[in-house]
Amino acid sequence: MSDHKTMTLTLIVWRQKNANDPGKFETYTAKNITEHHSFLEMLDCVNEDLIHAGKDPIVFDHDCREGICGMCSQVINGAPHGGQDRTTVCQLHMRKFKDGDTIYIEPWRARAFPIVRDLIVDRSALDKIIQAGGYTSCHTGGVADGNAILIPKPVADEAMDAAECVGCGACVAGCPNGAAMLFTSAKVSQLAILPQGKGEAATRVKNMTNAMTECGFGNCTNHYECMAACPKGINVKFIARMNREFLKAQFA
Amino acid sequence: MILDGKCPTGPIEQTWDKHRFDLKLVNPANKRKYNVIVVGTGLAGGAAAASLGELGYNVQAFCYQDSPRRAHSIAAQGGINAAKNYPNDGDSIYRLFYDTIKGGDFRAREADVWRLAQVSNNIIDQCVAQGVPFGRDYAGYLDNRSFGGAQVSRTFFARGQTGQQLLLGAYSALSRQIKLGSVKMYDRREMLDLVVVDGVARGITVRNLVTGEMESYAADAVCLATGGYVNVFYLSTNAMGCSVTANWKAHKKGAFFANPCYTQIHPTCIPQAGDYQSKLTLMSESLRNDGRVWVPKKKEDCGKHPGDIAEDDRDYYLERKYPSYGNLAPRDIASRAAKEQCDDGRGVGPGGRGVYLDFGDSIKRLGADTIKERYGNLFEMYEKITDEDGYKRPMRMYPAPHYSMGGLWVDYNLMSNIPGLFVLGEANFSVHGANRLGASALMQGLADGYFVIPYTIGGYLATVKPGQVKTDHPEFKKCEEDVKAEQNKMLGINGKKTVFEFMREVGGLMWENCGMARTKESLEINLKKIPALREEFWKNVKVTGSGSELNQQLENAGRTADFLEFSELMCRDALHRNESCGGHFRSEYQDAGEAQRDDVNFCYVGAWEYKGVGKEPELHKEPLKFDNVHLAVRSYK
Amino acid sequence: MQLTSSSIGRKILMAITGQAMVLFAVVHLLGNSSIFGWLNGGINAYAEHLHSMPLPIIIGFRLALLAIVCVHIWFGIQLTIENRGGRPQQYAVKSTQKATFASENMIWTGSLIALFLIYHLAHFTFQVISPETAALKNLVPLHNEMVPNVLGMVVAGFKNFFVSFIYAGAMVALFLHLSHGIQSFFQTMGWSCDKSQPLLVKFGTLVALGLFLGYVTIPLTIFAGILKG
Ligand SMILES: Cc1cc2nc3c(=O)[nH]c(=O)nc-3n(C[C@H](O)[C@H](O)[C@H](O)COP(=O)(O)OP(=O)(O)OC[C@H]3O[C@@H](n4cnc5c(N)ncnc54)[C@H](O)[C@@H]3O)c2cc1C
Numbered sequence A: 001m002s003d004h005k006t007m008t009l010t011l012i013v014w015r016q017k018n019a020n021d022p023g024k025f026e027t028y029t030a031k032n033i034t035e036h037h038s039f040l041e042m043l044d045c046v047n048e049d050l051i052h053a054g055k056d057p058i059v060f061d062h063d064c065r066e067g068i069c070g071m072c073s074q075v076i077n078g079a080p081h082g083g084q085d086r087t088t089v090c091q092l093h094m095r096k097f098k099d100g101d102t103i104y105i106e107p108w109r110a111r112a113f114p115i116v117r118d119l120i121v122d123r124s125a126l127d128k129i130i131q132a133g134g135y136t137s138c139h140t141g142g143v144a145d146g147n148a149i150l151i152p153k154p155v156a157d158e159a160m161d162a163a164e165c166v167g168c169g170a171c172v173a174g175c176p177n178g179a180a181m182l183f184t185s186a187k188v189s190q191l192a193i194l195p196q197g198k199g200e201a202a203t204r205v206k207n208m209t210n211a212m213t214e215c216g217f218g219n220c221t222n223h224y225e226c227m228a229a230c231p232k233g234i235n236v237k238f239i240a241r242m243n244r245e246f247l248k249a250q251f252a
Numbered sequence B: 001m002i003l004d005g006k007c008p009t010g011p012i013e014q015t016w017d018k019h020r021f022d023l024k025l026v027n028p029a030n031k032r033k034y035n036v037i038v039v040g041t042g043l044a045g046g047a048a049a050a051s052l053g054e055l056g057y058n059v060q061a062f063c064y065q066d067s068p069r070r071a072h073s074i075a076a077q078g079g080i081n082a083a084k085n086y087p088n089d090g091d092s093i094y095r096l097f098y099d100t101i102k103g104g105d106f107r108a109r110e111a112d113v114w115r116l117a118q119v120s121n122n123i124i125d126q127c128v129a130q131g132v133p134f135g136r137d138y139a140g141y142l143d144n145r146s147f148g149g150a151q152v153s154r155t156f157f158a159r160g161q162t163g164q165q166l167l168l169g170a171y172s173a174l175s176r177q178i179k180l181g182s183v184k185m186y187d188r189r190e191m192l193d194l195v196v197v198d199g200v201a202r203g204i205t206v207r208n209l210v211t212g213e214m215e216s217y218a219a220d221a222v223c224l225a226t227g228g229y230v231n232v233f234y235l236s237t238n239a240m241g242c243s244v245t246a247n248w249k250a251h252k253k254g255a256f257f258a259n260p261c262y263t264q265i266h267p268t269c270i271p272q273a274g275d276y277q278s279k280l281t282l283m284s285e286s287l288r289n290d291g292r293v294w295v296p297k298k299k300e301d302c303g304k305h306p307g308d309i310a311e312d313d314r315d316y317y318l319e320r321k322y323p324s325y326g327n328l329a330p331r332d333i334a335s336r337a338a339k340e341q342c343d344d345g346r347g348v349g350p351g352g353r354g355v356y357l358d359f360g361d362s363i364k365r366l367g368a369d370t371i372k373e374r375y376g377n378l379f380e381m382y383e384k385i386t387d388e389d390g391y392k393r394p395m396r397m398y399p400a401p402h403y404s405m406g407g408l409w410v411d412y413n414l415m416s417n418i419p420g421l422f423v424l425g426e427a428n429f430s431v432h433g434a435n436r437l438g439a440s441a442l443m444q445g446l447a448d449g450y451f452v453i454p455y456t457i458g459g460y461l462a463t464v465k466p467g468q469v470k471t472d473h474p475e476f477k478k479c480e481e482d483v484k485a486e487q488n489k490m491l492g493i494n495g496k497k498t499v500f501e502f503m504r505e506v507g508g509l510m511w512e513n514c515g516m517a518r519t520k521e522s523l524e525i526n527l528k529k530i531p532a533l534r535e536e537f538w539k540n541v542k543v544t545g546s547g548s549e550l551n552q553q554l555e556n557a558g559r560t561a562d563f564l565e566f567s568e569l570m571c572r573d574a575l576h577r578n579e580s581c582g583g584h585f586r587s588e589y590q591d592a593g594e595a596q597r598d599d600v601n602f603c604y605v606g607a608w609e610y611k612g613v614g615k616e617p618e619l620h621k622e623p624l625k626f627d628n629v630h631l632a633v634r635s636y637k
Numbered sequence C: 001m002q003l004t005s006s007s008i009g010r011k012i013l014m015a016i017t018g019q020a021m022v023l024f025a026v027v028h029l030l031g032n033s034s035i036f037g038w039l040n041g042g043i044n045a046y047a048e049h050l051h052s053m054p055l056p057i058i059i060g061f062r063l064a065l066l067a068i069v070c071v072h073i074w075f076g077i078q079l080t081i082e083n084r085g086g087r088p089q090q091y092a093v094k095s096t097q098k099a100t101f102a103s104e105n106m107i108w109t110g111s112l113i114a115l116f117l118i119y120h121l122a123h124f125t126f127q128v129i130s131p132e133t134a135a136l137k138n139l140v141p142l143h144n145e146m147v148p149n150v151l152g153m154v155v156a157g158f159k160n161f162f163v164s165f166i167y168a169g170a171m172v173a174l175f176l177h178l179s180h181g182i183q184s185f186f187q188t189m190g191w192s193c194d195k196s197q198p199l200l201v202k203f204g205t206l207v208a209l210g211l212f213l214g215y216v217t218i219p220l221t222i223f224a225g226i227l228k229g
């Protein structure tokens, strides 16, 4: 454990009352922050000061604060989730910053993610993509024994690699085109890799990618910014796989 | 009043099958005429909404997050139990049943637990069919790990993210129904009241968290699957938004609250670092498969680097005290043992609130790669938070509030004492007694959602005419106005203390005086201080902004106000239960550190009826009968 | 048809047409390199060989190339416009981690290439830029036949600094375009995985570099006076 020296930081935060407000940056000072504060706890402290001063606190999405619910969503100095490898904003700690730093905090920016308020955006488009086909059409009950389908470890592991996506949307926020390819491909791949999902693979990839476009996401130009932004290390190989599934589906 | 759980009788193996046969059915063509509300889209609510939609009911589902996929079930790491006996190590439905009853310290209903054990196997099959990528071996068979409180390996897992994968499975099934139109999903909505008309649950009042508008929804049945209430301790492993609110509002409308004092303190969480801290992070119990728990034998060693403490100077207290279960002793026992060591002055880390979880031996035996393969993501998580490398230096752990065994009282059909109000998952009290075994909550949530409620709700709906009450009924308007009035009151106080400050304070009181160990005195302190704090809240809280916009302060203020009432009930329940059992440890009732149950006087479910704020609630008892397991002192030695 | 309407479908068409042009560029370079004399009769012989093919084949080939270019340009512009709308408001701080100058400017490098193609065709195919050196009008003997003097036309052209400069500049654009485009082709077609992807990036850049060096050598050596007519 290291000592509790404190830092003072300048925050430049995007404030926007609602979807119709044009929004603007406001500057705040975060005081008495230790390196053990998480980034969100640092914002909590700033908010407490704002409330005491009778001002509206900064609103941001968060829930689990342990990097798994996918709710937190902030672009810090231009990088979704702050740019630390495999880390969500809520897992980011202030030891990554220095006393006196200036930090820009912005919401996810993409056409498909309208801003709700301050740092909160509407990500229901991601749900719509899943609704278009991110499932196997099995019914509750009446399924085979879990061991009736053998799935060797390497296959199960690869499916799990894809399944780790937390649906945060950082890939979209990081993509200059606002594309949702990484998110969509993670689900398409998980279910295309597993035998359970193969039956519907062709319709799934067609429907999910159509939904992607309908929701207003851009197209992929293989910048791979999504992979850099992804807190779960989802690899762009899954985008390649989705493209392959898509091609296959044209002939199915 | 003596409560009746309406459990089927006869040989326990046949109870569920017989009951399913006895339940009335709703004609398939009539199902779409019935509206069902499901509040919560975690494992319990998500599975229920999907399955009910599939059956043909008209379902309306609600959650407070921006997507049903984010319910806190997502955070479960370790695994889910099932009595598959794939490893051939002697498991069976009976053994899972027995372990759960015993693990719960004989404070759960036999029939409910039997049903849970029976359907546990179907859950695994269901999840596999959905595409949940469970851990497998090289031949392709499902893999298992061991969890606390069991001597068989029956825990199925998906890396360190089992809850996430199971929830995404339920979410995918739910998404399919949303697309098909059988489920209508309302996200960013918080349920703030239950609408009861003529003693029957008829709908809910919710706040649209984006616009601030109050909305009313009517239905023929309401299912609450709103999770647990351990955020009453402020710092817990729950998500920031987890609250008792939905349950508490239902309680205030007449639903009995059962066993609120049964809360689980998880033994392996990352210790608190400072008072600004907002939550605690759990490290999966599965770590105890390969990690050994110890503290220094000598107080003067506590400040040393753990590597400098000789093997002989380490006290592997769990192995010492519970040789047959060792590091895999059940949670309540392991937590209490950790507290004991720290109270004895042998804790490590800041404030002496920590014990070591040491992987040194396992790394020597299995190699760092194997350990990394098994727990890599947990080590990563630990390092992100503490900046320490768990491979090189033992992790520091301390118990933290984690799960609530108590919840709204329900009968065998998962229906509360209010007709038409069903309660599922962690929100009800049903199967875990006074202590839950690891990997059993996921099992319960999915059992309730996939395999219990689809049958039992039919039994109820078959007896009622659909659509009797609509949102134009005056009661809906009244509920909306009551909620608005309460919010306006909070907004109008404009006091000096923030909501967080109140929550921190009540949480602190609860942790101090109603936490891992409780005494008559400590509880009485709380019963004085909490009402005073509540009073102060209603005079001195400061909530900025207005009610007609997205206002997180207002959301938190409402949740805190409910915790300020609920915490009192919890203390009252703890005070009345003059025994120690499972997660409820009354220091007065112990036998050399082990919980001392009183089966003569307390072998019952304590369900409380609300009588008004600050008024003494009325206790109703449901006696517990054990016909299939022998009531015994729970021993893990 | 999903190929022409969907997001990935159009990308696949871009990739296939792009890659077809890469193949053309490779073959074209091999042919052009005959200027260095490895073919008996040099580039004039090579050009004559091409022209002596049956007319339908030549026309068919040209139409196919034209179609490929048009499809590539059409969807390139369409997708780029759509993508510009994908993020209507930019971040205050720009911090790209993986995107490159090349990947971010495909439309501009592509457009430069398109302009260049027009110029290039006007220069060497339709021979209207400097009619006095047009190969078609200046026949030279080759293996007992009179053939157009392509070598003369090329050398005369590249002796001019501006012409050489235009060609070299276009080749820089081509290099940038392909340093992203070639690996992008494999990704878009789904022919890459986590292990091959970084290798494909290197491979693409190498091929692009090869084409660049190959193509600039011609104007460069001529302008520098190393290669003489
Ligand atoms: C860190 C952690 C690790 C765990 N690990 C394990 C494990 O390994 N194995 C195991 O078996 N169990 C584990 N558990 C326990 C288990 O995860 C939970 O008990 C279980 O998932 C609860 O599921 P649920 O569906 O009842 O509630 P939740 O998943 O909590 O869902 C609650 C739902 O209700 C909604 N909601 C709540 N209040 C309202 C309201 N007022 N209005 C509208 N919506 C509302 C929420 O939006 C959410 O959708 C763990 C728990 C935690 C916290």
Ligand code: HEM
Pocket: A220, A221, A222, C011, C014, C015, C016, C017, C018, C019, C021, C022, C025, C069, C072, C073, C076, C077, C080, C103, C106, C107, C109, C110, C111, C113, C114, C117, C177, C178, C180, C181, C182, C184, C185, C186, C188, C189
């Ligand atoms: C004629 C003018 C041209 C224009 C306007 C143009 C434009 C574009 C654009 C906008 C892209 C998409 C960028 C992306 O997805 O990242 C692209 C991709 C590509 N281009 Fe071009 N280009 C042109 C010429 C060429 C030429 C001459 C070649 C080959 C010699 C070529 C090869 C490619 C390749 C291989 C790709 C990658 C396809 C993919 O993304 O998978 N292009 N081009």
Ligand code: SF4
Pocket: A164, A165, A166, A167, A168, A169, A170, A171, A172, A182, A183, A186, A226, A229, A230, A231, A232, A233, A234
């Ligand atoms: S792919 Fe990664 S960045 Fe995109 S939604 Fe999933 S977890 Fe977030």
Ligand code: FES
Pocket: A061, A062, A063, A064, A065, A066, A067, A068, A069, A070, A071, A072, A088, A089, A090, A091
């Ligand atoms: S708050 Fe859940 S992932 Fe960050």
